[in-house]
Amino acid sequence: MKTLAYVYDARCYKYQDDIFGVFDVTVWDRFLDGFDEIIVFASIYKSDIDTIKKLNLNKLNHPKVEYVHVPFIDTPKRLIKNFFINNSVFKKEFCRVDAVVIRVPGQYCNNAFHVAKKMNLKVGLEVVGCPFDAFWNYGNMQGKILALVYFYWMKHIVKHSDYVLYVTKHFLQKRYPTKSKHTINASNVDVQVSNKEKVINHRLSTLENNIRNKKITLGLIGSFGVRYKGHEEILKAVSTLDERKYIYIEMIGGGDYKWVEKLAKSLNIENNVKILGKLKSGDQVLNWLNKIDIYIHPSKQEGLPRSVIEAMSQACPVLASKIAGIPELLDNNYLHKTGDFKHLSLQISRIIFNSVELEKMINANFKTALAYDRSILSTKRKKFWLDFSENL
Template sequence: MIFFHGHKFINKNGKYYTSGSLNNGVFQRYLHWFGEVTVFANERSATKEHAKLINNNNEVTNVNLDLINTKVNLRNFITVIRKVKKAVYNHDYIVVRMPSFYGILAVRFARKMDKKYLVEVVGCPWDAFWNHSLKGKIIAPFMWIFTRKTLKDAPYAVYVTNEFLQSRYPTKGKSIGCSDVVLPRLEKGTLEKRIEKINLVEKGKPIIIGTTAAVNVRYKGQEYVIKAVSNLNKEGHNFEYHLAGGGDNQYLKSVAKEYGVEDKVFFLGALPHDKVFEYLDNIDIYIQPSKQEGLPRALVEAMSRGCPSLGSNTGGIPELLNKDFIFKNGAVDEICELLKKMDEKMMLSEAKRSFKKAKEFDKEFLDSKRTNFYKGFVDNVKTV
C-alpha cells in the first residue's frame, strides 16, 4: 500500500521523525491491513524548535518513506507529478489523506490506471486555505473544487467527522465517520479529580482557560480569547489564559500587550505529548476557538480529562460540545458571555458531559470500526 499526504517529516541526521499525528502507532494499523506500507509525503530539516520534541517516541521506523524536499516541491512541479504517477503504478493499494495536493494527483492517476483507492478526509481545505493567508484565499476555491471531485466518485471514504465533512465533500461510494483521535485508556478517577478541583476553586484565584494549538497559525483563533480575557477582567472577573503549542508567539504577545493582559496570558511552548495531560489537569476550562478544524484532537483530549469545554462553530467542533457552549468563530462578545456562564454548577455539569463524550473515542471501539471498513477495501481489491 502507498499512503499519500502533505505531512512534513523531520530529517535529523538521516533519521526521520514526526511532530504530528502520523506516528508509528497510526502506521501500525496500516501494516496490519496491508503488510507493507510506503508513505509519500514531504521532508524538512530539523530546526532548533524541533529539538526538544524529537525523541525515540516519534521516530518513524517501520514504514518505507518516499519523501519530497519541500523546497524542491514547487520548483519541480512536473517532476513531482511524474513521481506520484510512478508511485501509484508500483502499488496495489492506494490510500490518500485529504486535504492534500499529492492525494488529488494520486487519485487522478489511480482512476486512469483503474486502481481502487480509499480517501481519508481529516480536514476542510476551504477553511484551511481561506483562513491561512491572502495566497491561501486564492488557492481555497481550487482545493475545494478538486477535493469535492476527488471524493464524489471515491469507492471508499473515511471521514473524521460524523456530519460536517460529509456534507461539504460527499461521496457516492461506501463511507464511515470514524475519528482518527487515539486516546489512551480513560484513567479511573480522572473525573473524580476534576470534580474535586472544581469544588476546591478558591474565590479570588484566577480561572485558568487553556488551548492546545500552534501559536503561529492565525486560524487557531487564540487572539479572540485574549481579547475576551481583557474584556472580562476589565469587568472585574479574574481569568488567565494558558497557551500550549509551538511556533513564533510574537503576534499573540503583541495582542496581549495591546489589550493590557500581558500578565494574564502565558505561553508554555510546545509540550511533549506525555506532558499535555498534566497541563490539561491544571487548567479550569478548555476552549477551541479555531476558524478551521476537522475533528480537533486537542479538544477530545481535553474532554477526556473532564475539562469543561467550549468552542467555535467550525468544522467538527459542534459535534463534540454542548450546543449551549458553541460560539461563532471570531465572536469575542459570545466568548465572554459563555465564560460568564461557567459558574461552579455549570462547570461540574460540563465536566461530566465532557468525560462521558470522550468515551466515544475509546481506542478499541474505533479500531474495530475502522478495521472492518478497511478489510472491505482490501478484500475488494483482491478480487479485482
C-alpha cells in the same frame, strides 16, 4: 505480498537514518492487517538532533514502513514548480504499490489521486478537514482564491474515491459527499479513557479549589504559525472581562508566537498570558490538560479537533467555535460563531465561577469522550482498511 501507498502532506524530519514527525508511529497499525508494507509519501527535511528535541517530535521508524520525499507546496509559485516534480514521483513509486490511501485535505493530494486513477489503482481516503475553511480564514485575497480551488478539487476527489473514511459524523459528509458505497465515520482522534470516578473527582476538586482562590486557568492548543486557531479571539475575550484579574491563559503549540505576545501587550493582559511552546502529543498534553481549568477552542478551521476530544477525556469544561464537526461534540450553549470574541467573553464570564454549570459540563464531556475510546475506534478503522485490502 500487498503494498500500500499512503499520501500525507506532513512535514517530517530526517536525522541520520531516523525519521521524526508530530504523529505517532502506531498510526500505521490500522493498515497492517491488510497490507504487508507501507510506503509513506511526505515532505522530509534533513535536520539535527537539537531541532528534533526542540520540536518535541516522535520517532517514526517502522520495519514495515518506508518514507519517500515529496516537495512541499505552500505558495502558488511552489504549486507550479512542484506540480510536475510530484507527478513524476508518484508515477514512479506507484508502480510498486497495490493501492493508495490519501489523507485529505493536502497540498499534493490532488496529484496523487489523479496519478493513481490513471494507473487503475484503488483509492481510499481519510477525510479529516475542510480546505475551504482553512484558506478562507487565512486572511488575504490569495487565500480566498485558493479556498475555492481546493474546495472543488477536494469535492472531486472525495466523490470519485473507492473507500472513504470521514472523521465527522455529519459535517464533512454533507460538504464532501461521495459516490462510494464503502464509507464509515471514525474519528482520527482516539483517547485512552481513564477511570470515570477518578478523573471527574480530580477535576471537581481542582476546580473547587481554584474557584475558592479566584484563580482560573484557560488553555488553548494551536500552532502560532497560522492565524485561524483562535489565539486572537481568546485574548480579546478575556481582555473585555471585569474578572480578567482572576483569569490566566496558557497556550501550547509550535511556531513563532511573538505576534501573540504583541497582541496581549496591546490589550494590557500580557501578565495573564503564558506561552509554553510545543508539547509532545500523549502524556505531555494530557498532563497539561489536567492542570488547566477550562479549555477554549475558538478555531476558524477544523475537522474534528483532537484537542477538544482530549480535553473532554480529561473531564475538562470546553468552550469552542461553532465550526465543522465541533457541534457534534458540544452542546450549543457552549459554542460561539467563529470570530465572535464578544459571545465567547460572555460564555467565560457565565461559567468561570459557576460550580453547578461547570460540574454539568464536566460530566457531559467525559460521557461524550467515551465514544472516542481507542479500543473502539481502532477496531473500527482496522476492519474498514482490511476490507479495502481484500477488495483490490
